[in-house]
Amino acid sequence: MRINSGDIAVLGGLMEDRVDYNNGRLPLLGQIPVAGELVTKRDNAAKKSELVILLRAVVIKDTSLDGDYAAMKGYLPGDDFFAQPNEAQPFNIVPSR
Numbered sequence: 436m437r438i439n440s441g442d443i444a445v446l447g448g449l450m451e452d453r454v455d456y457n458n459g460r461l462p463l464l465g466q467i468p469v470a471g472e473l474v475t476k477r478d479n480a481a482k483k484s485e486l487v488i489l490l491r492a493v494v495i496k497d498t499s500l501d502g503d504y505a506a507m508k509g510y511l512p513g514d515d516f517f518a519q520p521n522e523a524q525p526f527n528i529v530p531s532r
Contacts, residue, residue, distance in 0.1 A: 438492050439492075440492060440493055440494035441491070441492070441493060442491070442492060443489055443490065443491045443492075444489070444490045444491075444492065445487060445488070445489055445490075446488040446489070446490050447487075447488055448485060448486050448487040448488060449485070449486045450483070450484070450485045450486075451483070451484045451485075452481070452482075452483050453481070453482045453483075453484075454479070454480070454481050454482075455478075455479065455480045455481075455482075456477075456479050457477070457478040457479070457480075458475065458476070458477050458478075459475070459476040459478070460474055460475040460476065461474040493506065
């Protein structure tokens with residue numbers, strides 16, 4: 436496979452089809468041939484899921500560590516990403532008088 440820098444390629448994927456058939460009926464009444472259909476419950480469901488693997492190729496022109504960092508800097512989180520979150524302030528749930 437050949438793609439240009441910045442292009443996205445589809446590598447592959449998986450598909451799954453699932454069908455669930457659930458039947459329920461009242462004891463004794465559900466066994467009667469014609470009248471049993473009136474007290475029978477059918478709960479059928481179909482589900483389809485798909486997993487696709489995509490790859491975005493980026494050619495790094497500068498092979499030094501600084502070049503790698505400069506090329507990927509836009510994708511990295513900001514400087515405040517690892518900053519400590521603000522401490523939660525306690526609050527009083529009893530109304531003041």
